[in-house]
Amino acid sequence: MLLSNVFSFAKVFRGSIVFWSVPSGRYSLGNKERKIMKEEMTSDTIELKAALLVEGINATKEALAGVGTKYKEQNHGLFGWDMEEHADCKLPDDFLLPDGTVVQFRLNSSSPFSVLINKEILRLYHGDNHICDVQWIKRPEFYNHKIDDNKKMVQIGQVGGEDCLFFCYQNYCSHFSSGQECLFCNLVSTSKTSAVLKKKDTEMIGEVSSLAWEEGIVNHILLTGGCFAHESEVSTVEKIIASIKKHVGKDRIPGTILPSPAKGDDIKRYYNTGIQAIGYSMEIWDEALYQAICPGKAKTTSHTQFLQSIESAVHIFGEGNVYGVFVLGLEPKDTFLDGVETLTNMGVNIVPFIWSPNPGSRLAGHRAPSSKWYAEVIREAANIVTAGEVPSGTENHCYRCDGNNLLHDALREKGLE
Ligand code: SF4
Numbered sequence: 001m002l003l004s005n006v007f008s009f010a011k012v013f014r015g016s017i018v019f020w021s022v023p024s025g026r027y028s029l030g031n032k033e034r035k036i037m038k039e040e041m042t043s044d045t046i047e048l049k050a051a052l053l054v055e056g057i058n059a060t061k062e063a064l065a066g067v068g069t070k071y072k073e074q075n076h077g078l079f080g081w082d083m084e085e086h087a088d089c090k091l092p093d094d095f096l097l098p099d100g101t102v103v104q105f106r107l108n109s110s111s112p113f114s115v116l117i118n119k120e121i122l123r124l125y126h127g128d129n130h131i132c133d134v135q136w137i138k139r140p141e142f143y144n145h146k147i148d149d150n151k152k153m154v155q156i157g158q159v160g161g162e163d164c165l166f167f168c169y170q171n172y173c174s175h176f177s178s179g180q181e182c183l184f185c186n187l188v189s190t191s192k193t194s195a196v197l198k199k200k201d202t203e204m205i206g207e208v209s210s211l212a213w214e215e216g217i218v219n220h221i222l223l224t225g226g227c228f229a230h231e232s233e234v235s236t237v238e239k240i241i242a243s244i245k246k247h248v249g250k251d252r253i254p255g256t257i258l259p260s261p262a263k264g265d266d267i268k269r270y271y272n273t274g275i276q277a278i279g280y281s282m283e284i285w286d287e288a289l290y291q292a293i294c295p296g297k298a299k300t301t302s303h304t305q306f307l308q309s310i311e312s313a314v315h316i317f318g319e320g321n322v323y324g325v326f327v328l329g330l331e332p333k334d335t336f337l338d339g340v341e342t343l344t345n346m347g348v349n350i351v352p353f354i355w356s357p358n359p360g361s362r363l364a365g366h367r368a369p370s371s372k373w374y375a376e377v378i379r380e381a382a383n384i385v386t387a388g389e390v391p392s393g394t395e396n397h398c399y400r401c402d403g404n405n406l407l408h409d410a411l412r413e414k415g416l417e
Contacts, residue, residue, distance in 0.1 A: 049370035056108025059115040082107040094403035104403035128402035143209040157208040180296030189360025206243030221255035241273035277396040279323035285339030319347030320391030329355035344388035347371035382410035
């Protein structure tokens with residue numbers, strides 16, 4: 001398209017300016033122009049997804065019809081990501097862009113993004129401009145089942161994105177009682193409002209896994225807890241994975257365990273449970289920032305201890321089966337990318353969650369970096385990861401698993417997933 005045929009308009013998104021090209025001339029557009037406009041507006045899916053995570057999103061009552069019955073609703077197993085409270089209102093957990101990108105739904109009634117429904121098609125708008133059509137994700141059948149009279153299966157395990165079965169075996173973190181919690185974390189306020197059970201019986205976890213796998217939607221599991229005494233945590237995980245293996249009928253379980261930082265002999269014990277991958281929530285790469293943002297955690301696991309443990313874990317689990325997990329947006333680009341490079345050279349994959357300030361966390365009310373910043377950083381990270389040739393590990397965690405991470409999407413953009 002000739003430059004003279006378009007004009008660009010700028011939308012200011014909390015400090016970032018996004019230019020979308022729209023055909024010039026009359027505002028009344030024909031079908032062809034509408035098609036061109038839609039393609040141009042959705043051409044940068046990474047930046048669009050980052051904007052949806054940073055700005056949040058709203059949806060009309062009509063668009064939300066069927067959420068909680070036909071479509072998968074939020075059931076917060078650990079953290080809540082909405083930018084405001086929403087008691088008594090069922091919201092989608094996540095949704096799909098036209099190319100299959102999964103985006104977490106983060107409610108913000110002041111967001112410029114909204115979802116409306118027109119002739120049964122969900123349409124994403126930025127202000128008055130139609131960006132693209134979207135889809136809520138189908139509600140898993142097992143969400144309707146009960147374990148006993150008092151407990152529903154969805155209170156025990158939930159599906160992240162389209163295919164990751166998530167269990168939080170304990171919603172507890174000792175750092176809150178000492179006022180040393182990570183500044184971005186809202187575990188305590190989320191657990192007060194969530195109907196998800198705080199502690200789950202291992203046999204029940206196995207039963208939920210069995211039904212979820214039979215349904216044919218689950219490809220991996222993600223297992224995590226808050227933070228508790230390591231001996232009790234390792235033995236809890238041993239029992240849980242044994243129960244999953246028994247109910248699902250597999251010797252090794254595709255998926256990831258994300259415990260309190262696993263050290264020494266515990267790493268081998270986690271491997272011996274039969275889980276295929278392990279993650280380390282380093283949160284922030286820059287050491288001084290890590291100590292400031294995660295004061296309690298930094299006292300129990302230093303940056304150096306993380307690296308020593310990760311090195312051991314790669315020897316035991318194998319390259320590509322160890323993850324460094326980060327909260328992206330709270331440290332400069334260069335330090336984060338240093339971390340990506342170092343870990344990639346060690347044979348580690350990266351999961352960077354896109355930070356926006358959650359209610360209930362100590363950083364509530366702050367602002368996240370712009371969507372443009374996130375898109376730039378993640379594409380540079382994808383270049384580093386690609387050059388490092390670490391096995392992708394997609395049998396354990398993939399772009400369909402969660403909607404709050406952009407790295408899988410950036411690798412998919414390069415044709416690597
Ligand atoms: S270690 Fe930090 S992020 Fe994890 S549960 Fe505790 S406060 Fe939250």
